[in-house]
Amino acid sequence: MTNSKTNNKPNIICTWVGSVEIFRVDGTEADICDAARRSTGKDLKNDSELTDRDKALIKKLFLEEHTSPFEMVGVVFHIKCPLFVLGQLVRHRTFSFNVFSQRYSEVGNQESISEDFYIPDVVFKQPEDRFKYTSNEYVDSKLLEEFNEDLRELSKLALLKYKKFRDLIPKEQRRFFLPTNTMTSLILKGDLHNLIKFFKLRLADDCQFETRIIATSMYSLVKSRFPVVAELFEREVLTGCRYSEIQKFKL
Numbered sequence: 387m388t389n390s391k392t393n394n395k396p397n398i399i400c401t402w403v404g405s406v407e408i409f410r411v412d413g414t415e416a417d418i419c420d421a422a423r424r425s426t427g428k429d430l431k432n433d434s435e436l437t438d439r440d441k442a443l444i445k446k447l448f449l450e451e452h453t454s455p456f457e458m459v460g461v462v463f464h465i466k467c468p469l470f471v472l473g474q475l476v477r478h479r480t481f482s483f484n485v486f487s488q489r490y491s492e493v494g495n496q497e498s499i500s501e502d503f504y505i506p507d508v509v510f511k512q513p514e515d516r517f518k519y520t521s522n523e524y525v526d527s528k529l530l531e532e533f534n535e536d537l538r539e540l541s542k543l544a545l546l547k548y549k550k551f552r553d554l555i556p557k558e559q560r561r562f563f564l565p566t567n568t569m570t571s572l573i574l575k576g577d578l579h580n581l582i583k584f585f586k587l588r589l590a591d592d593c594q595f596e597t598r599i600i601a602t603s604m605y606s607l608v609k610s611r612f613p614v615v616a617e618l619f620e621r622e623v624l625t626g627c628r629y630s631e632i633q634k635f636k637l
């Protein structure tokens with residue numbers, strides 16, 4: 387198993403929604419091959435350099451959905467995101483999480499309101515079709531400013547009320563004032579098989595925009611560590627699913 391923190395691949399991606407950082411990488415693509423070769427009792431290579439035969443093996447495993455070797459490797463992320471994104475991340479039951487506790491720790495210690503609360507850079511127009519979650523069209527800058535002004539005002543008020551009862555009421559109840567755009571942080575651990583399932587859902591067009599940004603950042607970091615699997619994922623899974631273009635978002 388390899389801890390990739392020491393190599394020169396990107397470790398962190400900061401976006402306007404939050405940040406995603408590699409905390410630990412468990413294994414390499416060679417470990418996927420080694421796990422698969424257990425099926426036939428062949429010698430393990432213990433070598434991180436992939437041969438063409440290894441790449442062909444990964445392709446075969448991927449296409450035939452022989453998924454368990456992909457569970458032998460994975461990534462642990464440190465993620466900073468708003469609470470409403472956290473709510474969607476934790477729906478993925480095969481991941482393990484440890485989340486910042488609003489029972490143990492005080493919220494609102496950052497220097498500016500936009501570090502404690504998510505204030506969006508873009509806001510979309512209400513779609514005419516009421517069955518659609520969102521549109522692809524941004525509102526104009528005037529409406530964005532008005533929206534953000536109200537959001538900033540509400541966030542400041544929430545924090546003021548939260549702090550007002552500081553010496554009287556515990557954090558676990560003062561947090562009732564905190565809105566869903568409050569920033570939080572967590573550790574998320576996922577194996578590659580389930581990360582792929584997650585990316586299929588959360589890189590798709592119909593995923594909440596902000597969650598998609600966080601998922602796209604996670605994907606970029608995973609891709610840099612598991613490029614052969616990522617290429618297969620893009621070619622075999624994303625083509626034809628609800629996904630449009632990963633690079634659509636500037637990270």
Ligand SMILES: Cc1cc2nc3c(=O)[nH]c(=O)nc-3n(C[C@H](O)[C@H](O)[C@H](O)COP(=O)(O)OP(=O)(O)OC[C@H]3O[C@@H](n4cnc5c(N)ncnc54)[C@H](O)[C@@H]3O)c2cc1C
Nearest residue numbers: 474476477478479480481580583584587588590592593594
């Ligand atoms: C666009 C979008 C909109 C959504 N809207 C809503 C919504 O309105 N309300 C809402 O509640 N949720 C909503 N969700 C969440 C969604 O219903 C899933 O709970 C979430 O995406 C996790 O998917 P999953 O179960 O495949 O993933 P995971 O929980 O990570 O599971 C991964 C895989 O493990 C297997 N698995 C895990 N648990 C079980 C189990 N108990 N039984 C059998 N197999 C299991 C399945 O194969 C599953 O695909 C939405 C998701 C998306 C992407």
